Amino acid sequence: MKLGIVGAGSWATALAHILSKNFQSVILWARDKDVAENINQNHKNDKYLPDILLNSNISATIDLEEIFRQDIIIIAIPMQHIRETISNIKLKEEKMIISASKGIEIGSLKLPSDVIKESLDIPEENIFALSGPSFAKEVAKELPTALTLAGKDIQKAEKLQQLLNTKTFRIYISEDIKGVEIGGAVKNVIAIACGASDGLKLGNNARASLITRGLYEMTKFVPIFNANPQTIYGLSGLGDLVLTATGDLSRNRRFGLLIGEGYSVEEAIKKINQTIEGIETVKAIKQLSEKYNLELPISEMVYKVIYEKLNIKKAVDLLMNRELKKEFL
Known part of the structure; x- marks a missing residue:
């Protein structure tokens, strides 16, 4: 399985690092070309998580469409940028999309899952939210962390739970997205x-x-x-x-x-x-x-x-x- 992550900030990078043990490859999308090059050349994100040496199966790109060709996609960018970032993406096959963004969209007053559903035009059964007490730096250092993964399709959530859970990154599931x-x-x-x-x-x-x-x-x-x-x-x-x-x-x-x-x-x-x-x-x-x-x-x-x-x-x-x-x- 291959994981794509929209974002290359501290939270996106920490998720890439902790989950890279469970996936064949993890690729991050960065707006900043220098951040992408730093990850690819040095296996580090000096701008956001300078103390963490990233695993070798993590790479970065500035091509957003490449992220959406991966098997599973996590969106980990600021809430107010989600719609403008992903609205031009046309999915060619069914994908499970996980929101790791937090907030409420100004104006529409919608939550991340609603914005993702509208922007990508996908069934709500394929959208999930990952949230809980999780500082990026501690996750990346593999300190014990527990989060909730929520989605309306609990059977799909159970599959994702198995894929995302690690020895230090414990995933609970819920239907209350x-x-x-x-x-x-x-x-x-x-x-x-x-x-x-x-x-x-x-x-x-x-x-x-x-x-x-x-x-x-x-x-x-x-x-x-x-x-x-x-x-x-x-x-x-x-x-x-x-x-x-x-x-x-x-x-x-x-x-x-x-x-x-x-x-x-x-x-x-x-x-x-x-x-x-x-x-x-x-x-x-x-x-x-x-x-x-x-x-x-x-x-x-x-x-x-x-x-x-x-x-x-x-x-x-x-x-x-x-x-x-x-x-x-």
Whole structure:
């Protein structure tokens, strides 16, 4: 079996490395010709995972169509670029496509699996989502990681489970693809809030409260996408939220930390210098909250701090002095 991966960032490269043991060959698609050449000539991706020597059966290309000639395809690029990247691809035979991207498309308010289905014009039974608590660097170093692979066709999911599982990369399966994708999207926004709280040195109590109330905000999306509430409390929901909100390898958390420490949004983005999914996802969450009249106070404050220049300390005051209410309402 041959694996093709759309993307050559840190997550795509880590997936290539860990899964190369299970596939005859793995090929990454890179936008940047220099990244592709670095992988092919030196078996390294110095731009995104400089400390990892890649296995010899991994290569890279700038030809996107070559990726879609492989047996199985993983899409691991920023959510907002999926549609423009793959919409011109014409599949000549049935393929199983796995989304490893996280977010909600601005404007359409669709999840990755919906965008992939529309862009490639393929049955939803052939689309899967891979998500959970997984820093790319730790995956590439073969530290223990557990994720959820979700898809409507559970028999196909079982086959993929066998193909993707390794000694250090444990795969669980689920039929709730929407629930898995909700967790992967919303957790990035809450992680920004947690990072900001820590940047302000508000303490462990504040961080724990933000994670818990952020998880509750995540549940608000379940009926909108007809997802299973139980999924939110699994690896792709609670698990990924805890990791991203507390782990310093998280770009979303680090962005929030910088904001809390007094950097401007523009300065923080420049210092991170990689895609920070929560910045874009919070736009889509704002649109969803207005469309469905959702009360999402943490996400709302993140939006206002990023896009309306609300002072971060004022945002904390607004959150703490909201109208008193029942915990679950």
